[in-house]
Amino acid sequence: xxxxxxxxxxxxxxxxxxxxxxxxxxxxxxxxxxxxxxxxxxxxxxxxxxxxxxxxxxxxxxxxxxxxxxxxxxxxxxxxxxxxxxxxxxxxxxxxxxxxxxxxxxxxxxxxxxxxxxxxxxxxxxxxxxxxxxxxxxxxxxxxxxxxxxxxxxxxxxxxxxxxxxxxxxxxxxxxxxxxxxxxxxxxxxxxxxxxxxxxxxxxxxxxxxxxxxxxxxxxxxxxxxxxxxxxxxxxxxxxxxxxxxxxxxxxxxxxxxxxxxxxxxxxxxxxxxxxxxxxxxxxxxxxxxxxxxxxxxxxxxxxxxxx
Numbered sequence: 001x002x003x004x005x006x007x008x009x010x011x012x013x014x015x016x017x018x019x020x021x022x023x024x025x026x027x028x029x030x031x032x033x034x035x036x037x038x039x040x041x042x043x044x045x046x047x048x049x050x051x052x053x054x055x056x057x058x059x060x061x062x063x064x065x066x067x068x069x070x071x072x073x074x075x076x077x078x079x080x081x082x083x084x085x086x087x088x089x090x091x092x093x094x095x096x097x098x099x100x101x102x103x104x105x106x107x108x109x110x111x112x113x114x115x116x117x118x119x120x121x122x123x124x125x126x127x128x129x130x131x132x133x134x135x136x137x138x139x140x141x142x143x144x145x146x147x148x149x150x151x152x153x154x155x156x157x158x159x160x161x162x163x164x165x166x167x168x169x170x171x172x173x174x175x176x177x178x179x180x181x182x183x184x185x186x187x188x189x190x191x192x193x194x195x196x197x198x199x200x201x202x203x204x205x206x207x208x209x210x211x212x213x214x215x216x217x218x219x220x221x222x223x224x225x226x227x228x229x230x231x232x233x234x235x236x237x238x239x240x241x242x243x244x245x246x247x248x249x250x251x252x253x254x255x256x257x258x259x260x261x262x263x264x265x266x267x268x269x270x271x272x273x274x275x276x277x278x279x280x281x282x283x284x285x286x287x288x289x290x291x292x293x294x295x296x297x298x299x300x301x302x303x304x305x306x307x308x
Contacts, residue, residue: 001268004285006103006303010292013080014099018051019291019298020044028087028095029078031055035093036065039299045291058093065093077181081105083153084181086174096148096174100287100300104254105154108141108214111252111307112158115139115211138188139251144196144215144238149175151214151254156187160212163190165199167223195223197234200241209247212254219259231259239270250278254305256287267304280308 018025019040034057056072075088146164268284284304288297
């Protein structure tokens, strides 16, 4: 196993301008937002005047909160990486984009492209009499707790067939909007509003298999029929189901996490059964964003990934 720190650097569509005192100042396209972030346990670099100039600032109020607006539109579009996203500030402080995932999306695309390229090489020899050229088949990927679809769009753009699952009808609709904005609405993506565990058990009974699985399990949640999800109670069950759903020649399994208190090692150890059965490599570590004009890295989550 290898430990990594994945870093999202500033770019035209997004940058972390400043952070500190449990807040972060971010630019999404041309608009600047200030949001709470408990990981930013240090002093801010910029003055309060620059923070006050943000078009939106999120203030906590109980379990939710509210945006203090300064000419802040309800939604706007940005280009991030090679994809287009609709940014929409919500009452839970989220915007619909998790920039720290960019390195994972690039990794997903690289692995999928390598599989497709290797198939083309194998099928490149001239066909013999009574034989047809080998057909290049698209890898199948399952994206669990898919939210607004960043990983789904990255995989589809690289040439995979994707099944995108989320319990929120609103999130799936948002992901479909992002697909359309990115010019990917005609790609082979299945959009499913369903409880993840219910869906996986049904897929196992059907005998379905997938070449790759991505998951971003929350700490707590409910399915569309009020099915309960608790990370500490259901995560191991989720991993056992995924072991039954990978194909005979799988590509990868990727776990992302934002639930407080867990080490990325906890995720990495759950990928060991894939190494035992198929070989390959496990990488794990932290998801971070590099601050503009500074060497500081804002911790944003953890990950573990296995690749054949």
